[in-house]
Every structure is written in structure tokens, then in C-alpha cells.
Amino acid sequence: MATTVSLSISLDTQPHHRRRHQPHHLCNTTIHFSSHQSPFFTPKHRHPQHPSIKFPKHPHHNFTLSLSPSSSTSTSSSTLQNPLRTGRFLTNEELEKLENLEKYNYHQELQSGLLLVRVMREEEMDMTVTLLAESFAESMMMAKGYVKLLEFLVRNYLIERRAMMPHSATLLGIYRENGEEDFELAGTVEVCFDKRGANTNPPTPTPPKNSPYICNMAVRRPLRRRGIGWHLLKAGEELISQMSSSREVYLHCRVIDEAPFNMYTKAGYSIVKTDSLLTLLTFQRRRHLMRKEFPIPNYASEMDNPDE
Template sequence: MAAAPPLSPTLYLDHKQHQHFHNPTKALPFPSSRKNPLLSLQRLHLFNCRCSLPSSSSTTTTNSVTPPHYSSFHDDPFRGTRFLSNEELENLKALECFVYLQDLESGSLSVRVMRTDEMDLTAELLAESFAESMLMPLGYGVLMRFLVKQYLMERRAVMPHAVTLVGYFNGEKGNELAGTVEVCFDERGANASPPTPLPPNSSPYICNMTVTKHLRRRGIGWHLLKASEELISEMASSKEVYLHCRMIDEAPFNMYLKAGYEVVRTDNIFILFTLQRRKHLMRKKLPGCNSFPESDSDDELES
């Protein structure tokens, strides 16, 4: 499926939509929370996950019960000491309670907000996806994981205005991390340097989505997108959701169209001179939580 945004002054890990490199040694010290710590890497779009769309017979539920192992996001060590309004405290509580459950053909998927003790695992998945799309040498793996974790820590500090979701697949190998996606709800959660074409800061934005390599083509990417939209319907005042898709990524593009997104703008050809791929900015107006289309079981995204 689709992906994530860039990374340069901002991190956006994009499976196929990677961005570019600057000198990695310039990544430190890290900027303030709204700046992407991955300054060394020119916008990482992680948008394009490779996976299949789910069977039309599958069922979806959103559980409002907080799992007992959750610690309060209000006490999160990465949140800092910023004063939270009553509305923000309520939104934090809603994020704690959000769980998206889905039965798949070969197991089940649960999507929820990433916990602090899952940050290393999530950073590793994002770093591997970016390295794979960029054909990076193995020696960059440690650096990439470090930079991505710094990004996740900084994005964690803007909760509840943006959040990182993780999906766990329970199948033959037990419960394992299956994918991740970042959701920005409003202007305070927006990245300081989003990819082009620029989306409106005040609107919800989906990015940095990827699926674990051996779990692709099972519908996980589709449901990460669906879970993101359901959470946006609960958390955001604006229901116009934006994301990016590279022009060369036909399968993710078709999936977005199937999910109800439309192209609103496309990069000018001169973006190629900045060593970036041309991208579509796509938008969907959410009508309601239960209106997400079902996909046919034979719809698959090629890797």
C-alpha cells in the first residue's frame, strides 16, 4: 500500500517514496520538536507499503477498552513538561483507549498507539524500510535506527496533536509487529517541513506508513490506513485527510483511489532537479467511520 512522507528537515519515511540524503554528520544536535531530527536525510517518505487488500468478508471493530498493560500517556517521559489543556487531556485519554481490531485470512490484526517501550522496535522497522527502498549499505543501519528513533521521540512530544500507530499481527508465529503509520490531526501536530506539494497544516495528514516485509500482501497496509481514518474521525475537527503518493507507484496509487482519495495537486517536473521523485498530493473527505470501502480478496499490491 502506501506510504509516508519525506525526511530532510522532516522525517517522513516513505517505503518507496524515500527522499534524499544530506551529510548524516549534520544531524546533531537535533532541532526542536516540530523539526524533523533526520536533518541529514532529505525527507524519507515511507508512504508506500506493499501489501494486499483484505477480503470483503473480514470484519472490523474499534475497541474502546484500554488494555491493562498501558501506562498513562500523561506520564510519558517523552511528553515533556508542556501544560496540557482539558481538551488535550481528554484527547490523550482517547488515544490510550483506541484499539482497531480486524480479522484477516491468516490471522488477526490489532492497531493502537505506540508505547514508549515499542519505540526501538518501531524505529527498526522504519529504518529497514527506508534502507531497503534506498538500497543503502548495511553500515548505515545503525545510524538510520538512531536517527529514526530521535524522530519518533520528537513526534511523541506533540501528542495528542499527532501520534504513531503500530499494528500487531497474530498468526502462525504469534504476535509480531506488522506495521506502523503516523497520523497528524491538526496544525500543532504538523511537521515543520512537509513534502511537496504542500498539504494544509490545519488538516489531518497520514504518513510514514510501512508493513513488515514478510507480512505484506495480507491487507495490513489497507487496515493501517483504515485505522488512521477512524482515529482521525474521532480526534480531528477537520475531516479532509491528506497524504502523498509518488507518481511511479502505481499499486499504492490505485489503492488510494479505491479508498476514496483523489489527486488535488502534483509536483512540478522541476522537482526532479532536487533529486526527489514527483508526488501526488491526495485528499479524502471522511464521511463517517463505517463508510470505508471493502476491497476484493484478489486485489494485491505488488512489491
């Protein structure tokens, strides 16, 4: 069996809805598993004080998460143990970046409900594995019997990627339907911030390893076409702008995926390179490598209008 599996997943492409946040964003549609690579939001008064997040009913899995913030301390070592842990020694600079990942949150009120985006915790890995494996199987039209094998591959991949924090991060989209009390997992996206967080064997065309990269986005089927994919993209872009000094970001999009391509184009991405027709001989879908350049912050304008 090949050690690397990659694909592109069609995502929600509805960028409308009211925004509470002003992030940069980006959605990546390439799921890449490699065997060689290796906060929290406090709800406002209109939300339950400590709402639970429930993974939708599934024949094999039943998960529950908590949105309640962890008890905080002033030491950096506590940050490693709760809630983000990497399992390796971190420098002081990496510890600071890990704290920034822990504190990151993005929230957006959609027409149909409330979306929260934050970094995946270790105890949330199982539900993320299920979401990615089922999305992969659906995209590739694979039999359900392969989902368990995919879950094994995805779990190993996510464990290795967690060890790369704070050079990369997996974000979760947590959603609550209007009129409901419970939150549920809606989607996920992975962001890489620098060369140390880059995949060892990325899909082709190969993106620059020293540039931020977005990949492995998936939205649950019942929750698509609500703007969730668009805001996962926006949250990823915003986090990249906070964690990296680079002014550009890359992602892949399959040539056959017209809807995601249109979304990326609307978000400011343009094609850098496209796989040749010879790629079809390897039984892989052709992909576009797309790039977006972030605008340079207008510090002079901010200085002139500090109260705006």
C-alpha cells in the same frame, strides 16, 4: 547532511478480508524525518490472557512487548505516566484527547491471522525505529551500513513527534499468525490531527497544515500482501475521525508507486497536486498530494433507526 529526508514506501495493497470493525481508514506512504519538529486492547477469550508481542529475530535487536492492559486509575495525571507520556504540560482538553488515544484500538481478523492497531508506547520506540529505518533503506536501495545512521535520525524524529501528542500519534500494527501464540510488530503509520501536530517541513506538494495528514507507513517485508497496509490506513482514518472535526485528510504518494496509488484511489483519495519535473533536479522522487473527504455523518438516519 540535509536535515530533512523524505520518501514514499510501497505498501500492502490488498483491501480484502473479513472485517470486525467499521472504521474509516487511510494509509500514507511518505516517510518524513525533520530535525526541527518535534489503551489498550484487552484480548477476547480466544487469545492468551496476556499475550506477548515479539519483534522478529534481528541481528541487532530483540524486543518484547506486552498486550496486557496497564492498571487504570481515575486521575488524568496517571494517564500521562502510563502508558502515554509527552514530557510537556498539557491542558485539560489535551489530557482528554490523550486519554482517547490511550483507549483507541482497532482489530481485524485477516485470512492469515489477527491484526491489532493501537498507539505506540514509549517502550516500543526502539522496534518502531528499526522497522522504519530498514524500510527506508530498502525503498531507497541504500547499503545496510546506513541503517544505523537512519535509526539515529528516525529515533530523534519519533521522540519529537511523541512530544506532539495528542495532536499527532504513531500507530503500531500488531499481528498474530494463525496457529501461533505470540504477536509481532507488523507495521506502523503516523497520523497528524491538526496544525499543532503538523510537520514543520513536510514533503512537497505541501498539504494544508490545519488538515489531518497521514504519513510514514511501513509494513514488514515478510508480512506484506496480507491486507495489513490497507487496515493501517483504515485505522488511521478512523482515529482521525474521532480526534478531529475536519472532514478531509491528506497523504502523499510517489508517482512511481503504482500499487499504493491504486489502493489510495480505491480508498477514495484523489490527486490534488503533483510535483513538477523540476523536482527531479533535487534528486527527489516526484509525489502526488492526495485528498479524501469523509462523508458527513447521517445523524438523522441514526435517530430514525437507533437499534440498527
